[in-house]
């Protein structure tokens with residue numbers, strides 16, 4: 001699923017080119033596949049392991065906002081699943 005427009009005016013965060021936060025990502029030394037489980041269930045062991053890494057990450061909020069803002073619809077970003085981010089996006093769009 002893709003989104004027809006970014007939430008750039010509804011979600012705070014850096015503009016598209018500002019991705020410096022990625023350099024401080026706690027997942028930099030992790031296997032990227034950990035963050036892209038085949039099934040994103042709340043209690044899935046892989047999802048829980050990925051979230052455990054995110055919860056220790058110094059840029060969790062920037063990552064989460066980025067994913068919401070730009071419609072990342074696959075994987076664990078900022079300790080959120082794609083379904084959670086879709087719900088947040090829907091709520092933000094409903095407030096407009």
Ligand code: SF4
Nearest residue numbers: 025027054057063078
């Ligand atoms: S919040 Fe999670 S996915 Fe985002 S940069 Fe940090 S460890 Fe990686």
